[in-house]
Amino acid sequence: MAIKKNCFNYRYILLALCFFMLLPTPTLAGSLTLSGPGSVIKEGYFTVSVRATDVPELNRLTVEVASNSAFTENTRQFPALGNFKDISLTGFSNGTYYLRARAESGNGQTLVSNTIKITVKHYPLWQALTLFFIGLVIFITLVATLLLLHRRWVHSKKEHHD
Structure with a gap:
């Protein structure tokens, strides 16, 4: 007479886990x-x-x-x-x-x-034009100052040679 055991066979669980590991897993999309x-x-x-x-x-x-x-x-x-x-x-x-x-x-x-x-x-046009003309005035003043100082320097150099 065979005795029937009431124990669970763990081989089936191990087999199922191996099967689940082989299934494709969804990856998170980047x-x-x-x-x-x-x-x-x-x-x-x-x-x-x-x-x-x-x-x-x-x-x-x-x-x-x-x-x-x-x-x-x-x-x-x-x-x-x-x-x-x-x-x-x-x-x-x-x-x-x-x-x-x-x-x-x-x-x-x-x-x-x-x-x-x-x-x-x-920016509004009036603001852009105002900044442009301020820059233009500063540029003209700088060029005029440089030309004036250069002219004085050349003139003073001629006086020292005479």
């Missing part, structure tokens, strides 16, 4: 983070920074600029030429712009960053 200036831009140029988490290598990094947050009207694309994470963008007129970064990871996965809002409002 993400891009785009950051830029936090205040209103007065000059028409600014720098944005792209940072990647859990992605060692980025390919075809591009900063996209649109006039609406849905990016239905892409106005410009700025590719990063090289391995740059900070990109300076120029030539923006007054208005509100929405920016995001797009790149490919080393394994071909397309990554899209968060969207940031940039507002450009240039």
